[in-house]
Amino acid sequence: MKKYLSTSRLNLATSSLDWVMGMTIKQSLSLKDAVALTDVTKLTVPEKPIETLYIHIPFCHTLCRFCSFHKIKFNEGVAKAYFKALRQEIRMVIAQGYRFNRVYIGGGTTTILEDELIKTIEMIKSITTVREVSCESDPIYFKEGNPHLLKGLVDRMSIGVQSFDDKILKASGRFEKFGSGLQQAEYVSRAIEVIPTVNLDMMYGFKMQTPETVASDLAQTIRLSPDQITTYPLTVGIGQNRKKAGCLAGSPEELWPQFLAVKEAMAERYIMEFPWTFSRNFGQPVENKYVLDGEDCFGVGSGAFGRFGEQFRISSFDIPDYISRIESGQTGTCYTKPLEAKALLQHHLMMMMGHGTLDNQQFKAHTGKTLWQAFPLEMSYLISAGALTKKGNNYQTTVGGQFIALKMFSGFLAGMDYLREQARDLPLTMAVDESAENKSDESAIFTG
Ligand SMILES: C[S@@+](CC[C@H](N)C(=O)[O-])C[C@H]1O[C@@H](n2cnc3c(N)ncnc32)[C@H](O)[C@@H]1O
Ligand code: SF4
Incomplete structure (x- = not known):
């Protein structure tokens, strides 16, 4: 060292x-200066294609203890209504003149309703010329679903494994639904056979991890030979999620030796694109869905973010509110915020x-x-x-x-x-519209 x-x-x-x-x-990243958007048609549509259309699917079979992404426990009725609204929003956005180079479908668990996902991607492909579609999924889909149906539709799949260590899977609430580490390795190997590019998400920084267990987790990951491996440091956040994720996290000083173990484990067969992403294919850039990466991104679906230059856009985090917005002819984007x-x-x-x-x-x-x-x-x-x-x-x-x-x-x-946490507490804009005539001083900060 x-x-x-x-x-x-x-x-x-x-x-x-x-x-x-x-x-x-x-x-x-405070949302105190967020501005409610009452008329989406007032936003300027860029002439050039936007790099990424980000689509959010906020449903999961199980809610992992470390995760603060926007999601709820799966409910088939709600999810079906949601996918229908989502397709309507995408059609609306395309009709407004937006164009995209690629699509990133993130979650949550995008494969949770396979037929709805397929219908959505087919619809996008029929009205756009996007060159690439990426999805995120959990490992159990590759046991219970029909991934061969995604052939020709999904170019890249990012699968959350996190760890093959059953102790970590149990502590984070994943073991019961997704199975043991050994079982998950088998499901993931099926994915690798079917999907052109597979990324596996792994995590470290859990309190029961040591540099040795991190190395053995990664040795098992590398044996599966995925195209890409993302190694996330367990992030505790600075808001409410701190308590739940904080119980699972090791002390900050343990991260450095674990990071060195990650580097060493990867060195032989993978190249480091960033200290958190590794790729088996030389020169192939690793995809990353985070919207502040420099590329412009348009978000659709409940809980999606988007960014154009210095403007940040937020879609409704309330799923029923999101569906009623779309049904009444609005898009899901309901707030904007200037970025410094x-x-x-x-x-x-x-x-x-x-x-x-x-x-x-x-x-x-x-x-x-x-x-x-x-x-x-x-x-x-x-x-x-x-x-x-x-x-x-x-x-x-x-x-x-x-x-x-x-x-x-x-x-x-x-x-x-932190943005997600604040976005969940923003007043619903459907309600803002209804009471637009007699806004209180307090709501004025949220209106343009
Ligand atoms: C939004 S999840 C989607 C993947 C899929 N739902 C699954 O878990 O199998 C994407 C990835 O974010 C990472 N992640 C979630 N919560 C995190 C946290 N608190 N700190 C670091 N990474 C996290 C996990 O590696 C996860 O696979
Ligand atoms: S890690 Fe994946 S499966 Fe777990 S709650 Fe987050 S999005 Fe859902």
């Missing part, structure tokens, strides 16, 4: 980073750090500023923490720096968590 950075120096650097990130998230340019730049910094090089010239061409002009404090911190080394005009991320990028990524997940 000494050859990278002293552990105490790294712990000091990352604990101050955790604190700063918590403050920054609360400040820059600084928050977007910080996200860019995280992605550059994760990627390994901070290229001054490229950064200036993109933002009009040098790295030091954009990040005077951050650059001083990263250099003094031993996270960056200078190479000509540019900087390269050290292994300690990769770990700091991973912590920044975890901060980003916590930020998304």
Whole structure:
């Protein structure tokens, strides 16, 4: 470990980073300045295609203890009505003139109603020219469902395994529904036979994990030979989810040796795209659904987020409200929020750090500023923490720096968590419309 950075120096650097990130998230991702959207047709439709159409499916067979994504326990009637509304929203968005390069269907569990998912993808393919469709699923679908029916429809499937260790599966509430680690390995291998590109989501940072168990989890994952592996650090969030996920999390100092174990386990057969994504295919970019990644994204469905430049869009988190919005001819997007340019730049910094090089010239061409002009404090911190080394005009991320990028990524997940938590509490906009005549002062902050 000494050859990278002293552990105490790294712990000091990352604990101050955790604190700063918590403050920054609360400040820059507060929804206090969210504006209710009463007429979606007033939004400008971009001339160029938007990179990603993100579709959210908020249903799961089981609600895992660590997860704060927007989802409810599966109910067939509600889910059917939901998929119907979703297709209507997609048709509406296309009719408004939006165009997309690719589709990412996330959840929740997108395969929860296979026939509805198929109908939705077929409908999208019949009215758009999207070049790629990605979905997320749980492992049990590949035992109970008919994944061969997705042939030609789904190009990439991301499957949540998290761990093959039954203790972790039990503690997180997944064992009962998805089976043991061994059974899940078998289900996942069926997926790998049928779907062109498969990503497996694994997690670490659970309190019963050690660098050795993380390594053995990943050895089992690598034996299955998926195209991509995402290794998520268990993120506790900064809001209500903190309690549930917090009970499962190990201490922050345990993450560094586990991160080194991840790197070592992956080194031989996978390349690190980012410190949290690994790919078996050289040069093939790994997909990532998070909307602040730099690419514009349009979100449909309950609980979806979207981003265009510095505008952030939020769809109703209330499923009945979402369905009635669509049935009454509105889209699901009900609030917008301006994003600070600084928050977007910080996200860019995280992605550059994760990627390994901070290229001054490229950064200036993109933002009009040098790295030091954009990040005077951050650059001083990263250099003094031993996270960056200078190479000509540019900087390269050290292994300690990769770990700091991973912590920044975890901060980003916590930020998304914080946004979701606040979005759940936003007043329903159908109600705002009805009472538009006599709005109180309080609701005025949510209206344009
Ligand atoms: C929204 S889930 C969808 C996958 C699918 N429903 C499943 O769990 O099998 C996507 C991934 O997010 C990751 N995830 C969920 N909660 C997390 C947390 N608190 N910290 C880090 N990663 C998390 C998990 O790895 C999960 O597979
Ligand atoms: S991890 Fe997946 S299955 Fe578990 S609650 Fe979250 S979205 Fe649902």
